[in-house]
Amino acid sequence: MSKILIAEDDAVSRKFLNQFMSQFGSCDLVIDGYEAVDAFLLGIQEGDPYDLICLDIMMPKLDGIQVLQTIRKLESETLEGGRSRIIMTTALGETEMVRTAFDNGCDAYASKPIDTEKFVEVLGSLGIKSMKGGKT
Template structure:
């Protein structure tokens, strides 16, 4: 499982990585722009993330804006519903 952790607080990033690493490979980002870039890079490489944990209040782009961008990219690329990142 590929996991992306988007969190600007270093302590929270480390804690989440420690907690989630037993479930799969974790990549870390510290702001919204990095998160969108990581999502795009993973998708272009053919290895999209299975789980994206988004902090709501991040620098540059907040988690809600990042989620909207991801959803818009998924619609644009006409991704199958099953391959979309799930929303809670």
């Protein structure tokens, strides 16, 4: 079972992602960038890092790009080998923001509202499979 962190400040989006992503693993929810970094660090300290992080770009206190940069830096300092897969989510369709996210190490990008069929395909390409079996 995958361990998933959902970092999303919008309650409706957070609830949707939690319900949708629960078929892929155990989900932890946070509402801002600082909480995302804290949860990520706790996972590393407990020896159980996140397999997947769904990270909203526009969050209060610390935005998704800053969180992405922090996570990738922490991984390079603390983890040997593997790293979390990170999917950036946003209502913004700005190509510059997408480029910045990929330049900083995100693995995929999803625009809101989330197209669940495409999202399942992206998850599959990242090695995240549904626990329901059958079609992923």
